[in-house]
Amino acid sequence: MTDCIFCKIITGDIPSTNVFRDEQVTAFRDLHPAAPTHIMIVPNKHIDSVNMLTNDDEQLIGHLFTTAKQLAAQEGIAEDGYRLIINTNANAGQTVFHIHLHLLGGAPMQHPMG
Ligand code: 5GP
Ligand code: ZN
Secondary structure, three states: OOOOHHHHHHHOOOOOOEEEEOOOEEEEEOOOOOOOEEEEEEEOOOOOOHHHOOHHHHHHHHHHHHHHHHHHHHHOOOOOOEEEEOOOHHHHOOOOOOOOEEEEEOOOOOOOOO
């Protein structure tokens, strides 16, 4: 997707602070962090949103979560706790239409959400 910010981050056309990369996913620090740790974990393949997922994507989406777990440990926030968020479309406030898992932590968060 030529006009997708996250596709450009994945190819290196837009600079980012990457924290993890493998053949399926890329993880980088959010430009406007909402918590001391705020990492975006994205599939290397473009998918607009959760609404566009197919059964073929199930392994990939599972891999986003195991990557998040690994990064939470790496960031030292696993024990204290963290939040994983995927926003979908307008009511949830999705602004970048390349599916992404937010990993947020490093300080207590408000609850409930929404
Ligand atoms: P959404 O609101 O779609 O769930 O989340 C999009 C996230 O992408 C926001 O937290 C925003 O700060 C982040 N973001 C938008 N543009 C860029 C960018 O160019 N670089 C990085 N690292 N993060 C970005
Ligand atoms: Zn994309």
